[in-house]
Amino acid sequence: MAESGTKALKSGVWYTISNLLVKSTILITTPIFTRLLTKIDYGNYNNYVSWQNIILIIVTLNLEASLISAKFDYKDKFKEYVLSILVLSTISVGAWAVVANIAMVPLSGFLGIAPVYINMMLLYCACYSSVNVFQVSERFHYKYKSAVLIALLVAFGTAAVSVFLVLSMENRLYARTLGGILPTVIIGIILYVIIARQGKKVDTSMWAYALKVCIPYVPHLLSLTVLNSMDRVMITRICGADDNALYSVAYNCGAMVTILMTSMNTAFSPWLGDNLHIKNYRDTRRVSKYYILAFCYLALGIMLLAPEVLLIMGGNQYLEAKYVMTPVAMGCVCQFLYTMYVNIEQYEKKTVGMAFASAGAALLNLALNAIFIPLFGYVAAAYTTLAGFLFLLIVHMLLVKKLGYSEVYDTKLVIMTGLIMMAFTVGINFLYMNNVIRYAVILIYIVLTLVIAIRNKGTLQGLLNKVIKRG
Numbered sequence: 001m002a003e004s005g006t007k008a009l010k011s012g013v014w015y016t017i018s019n020l021l022v023k024s025t026i027l028i029t030t031p032i033f034t035r036l037l038t039k040i041d042y043g044n045y046n047n048y049v050s051w052q053n054i055i056l057i058i059v060t061l062n063l064e065a066s067l068i069s070a071k072f073d074y075k076d077k078f079k080e081y082v083l084s085i086l087v088l089s090t091i092s093v094g095a096w097a098v099v100a101n102i103a104m105v106p107l108s109g110f111l112g113i114a115p116v117y118i119n120m121m122l123l124y125c126a127c128y129s130s131v132n133v134f135q136v137s138e139r140f141h142y143k144y145k146s147a148v149l150i151a152l153l154v155a156f157g158t159a160a161v162s163v164f165l166v167l168s169m170e171n172r173l174y175a176r177t178l179g180g181i182l183p184t185v186i187i188g189i190i191l192y193v194i195i196a197r198q199g200k201k202v203d204t205s206m207w208a209y210a211l212k213v214c215i216p217y218v219p220h221l222l223s224l225t226v227l228n229s230m231d232r233v234m235i236t237r238i239c240g241a242d243d244n245a246l247y248s249v250a251y252n253c254g255a256m257v258t259i260l261m262t263s264m265n266t267a268f269s270p271w272l273g274d275n276l277h278i279k280n281y282r283d284t285r286r287v288s289k290y291y292i293l294a295f296c297y298l299a300l301g302i303m304l305l306a307p308e309v310l311l312i313m314g315g316n317q318y319l320e321a322k323y324v325m326t327p328v329a330m331g332c333v334c335q336f337l338y339t340m341y342v343n344i345e346q347y348e349k350k351t352v353g354m355a356f357a358s359a360g361a362a363l364l365n366l367a368l369n370a371i372f373i374p375l376f377g378y379v380a381a382a383y384t385t386l387a388g389f390l391f392l393l394i395v396h397m398l399l400v401k402k403l404g405y406s407e408v409y410d411t412k413l414v415i416m417t418g419l420i421m422m423a424f425t426v427g428i429n430f431l432y433m434n435n436v437i438r439y440a441v442i443l444i445y446i447v448l449t450l451v452i453a454i455r456n457k458g459t460l461q462g463l464l465n466k467v468i469k470r471g
Contacts, residue, residue, distance in 0.1 A: 032163055
């Protein structure tokens with residue numbers, strides 16, 4: 001397990017660096033797009049992205065979710081399994097594309113998206129599937145170099161192509177949408193060929209295994225995506241594309257916390273799977289304490305600097321949306337915490353409970369949006385989303401306890417951390433009204449961070465040496 005832990009640490013650091021670089025493309029290009037696109041175009045593009053995120057889950061079946069257990073169950077045929085589920089995903093996307101084009105007129109009217117964009121969306125889904133399956137399969141064998149390289153190619157390619165097309169084409173909404181899919185399409189096709197060569201043959205008997213794990217997981221992910229995306233769809237319909245632009249910029253800035261969540265979980269989930277496999281709960285409980293505290297501490301720093309981030313990303317015209325950012329960031333903290341429990345449910349292939357939990361959260365979010373967005377405007381959507389994530393955290397904690405894994409994490413620590421972060425969220429919102437006090441708090445935070453780093457200098461250097469050694 002020492003070797004596994006070192007691999008997880010090394011991959012975790014590189015995934016974090018990768019995600020920071022990937023997200024930096026969003027940070028770099030968001031100020032460009034908020035200034036090149038009108039608010040209406042920016043709002044409509046985010047409406048498109050929201051629907052794309054929802055449709056992606058439906059048409060691809062999210063089959064890569066089965067890899068966490070297939071790593072053990074198909075240990076000797078893992079590459080064949082990867083190819084088999086990718087082919088199944090492609091068949092699913094193709095079938096949905098046929099249905100979509102037959103019913104294109106009513107579908108276009110329901111989504112509020114022109115037919116050309118719907119077909120672009122489906123093409124993206126087909127190619128994204130191969131990119132995602134490849135990256136996840138590499139990650140579960142700690143092969144971080146190829147996964148990181150692909151992530152960077154897609155991210156920087158998308159940024160460069162999008163900016164170029166927006167600057168060179170008259171229809172800037174179309175240019176932004178086209179730029180968002182082209183690199184994924186090209187890289188996805190290349191990776192499909194690589195996966196096909198590695199897997200060599202398709203075993204349709206593996207489809208039943210994948211579907212058994214993933215079909216219940218689809219409603220779970222779909223509900224989560226609705227929880228993350230439907231607020232922007234409803235804001236567009238209730239308040240208009242202008243308000244959706246304000247909300248979307250602020251939401252994307254607040255959701256910078258997900259950079260940490262995604263990066264850290266890419267290393268933590270394979271390591272957790274290995275430890276659950278040998279019932280090493282002592283280490284998972286110990287490591288998870290530092291994991292939780294480190295994440296929440298870094299999330300606080302992002303919350304404190306949120307207005308400056310929003311000013312850079314959107315400019316003064318978007319600054320009024322700063323009060324969206326703290327509840328969004330706190331929602332990401334809740335998402336981080338419940339993802340730890342979801343990892344256990346995925347390992348145990350107990351995904352039915354996940355589906356019901358997520359569906360309940362999505363319905364709660366939709367109901368709250370329908371009530372509060374007309375009353376309080378787009379800011380209300382951030383709080384309704386937070387309510388949905390908090391609901392999920394509570395339910396997943398109960399589900400994992402029912403599975404008999406109450407020893408894996410320190411439940412009291414999770415609850416206390418959640419409550420303290422809630423209190424900080426409220427306090428930081430008030431700090432936005434007084435920059436002098438907020439800057440003083442930021443200074444204290446920076447000093448405290450330096451003190452922690454200096455006191456743990458030896459440990460940090462040792463961890464860094466492990467990461468870069470032969471890396």
